């Protein structure tokens with residue numbers, strides 16, 4: 405499937421390594437760019453785990469990720485019927501990564517935990533139907549009412 409997405413300058417910077425950490429510093433990661441996609445999600449679960457109107461994350465192949473420190477996980481079944489596993493720091497509760505059984509071999513790192521994500525822009529906004537009135541979405545990003553049917557290998 406083809407969607408028109410905002411140009412993400414980071415997509416051309418294949419050499420960049422992104423780093424991040426939780427609030428207390430017990431969990432750290434580094435991941436080799438570029439991300440497969442940068443997405444903002446307004447689903448009920450992302451609103452709960454972020455404590456805000458959405459989560460924003462960048463998806464990478466797990467082979468590009470190096471994660472240090474112990475994480476706790478919580479799994480649930482998404483609206484699309486996939487198993488979603490959220491990883492967070494057991495000490496400070498900071499959300500680190502989400503994994504979706506519909507995207508095997510990939511993990512979506514929270515941009516809030518990332519230290520050098522200044523060149524990443526949101527390309528797609530999903531579960532727009534659940535966006536609260538008090539939260540905003542980039543009008544230039546592609547918006548989907550729920551979860552689009554694309555796979556990482558389809559690209560954007």
Ligand SMILES: [Zn+2]
Nearest residue numbers: 426428493496
């Ligand atoms: Zn922590």
Ligand SMILES: [Zn+2]
Nearest residue numbers: 445446447450
């Ligand atoms: Zn979500």
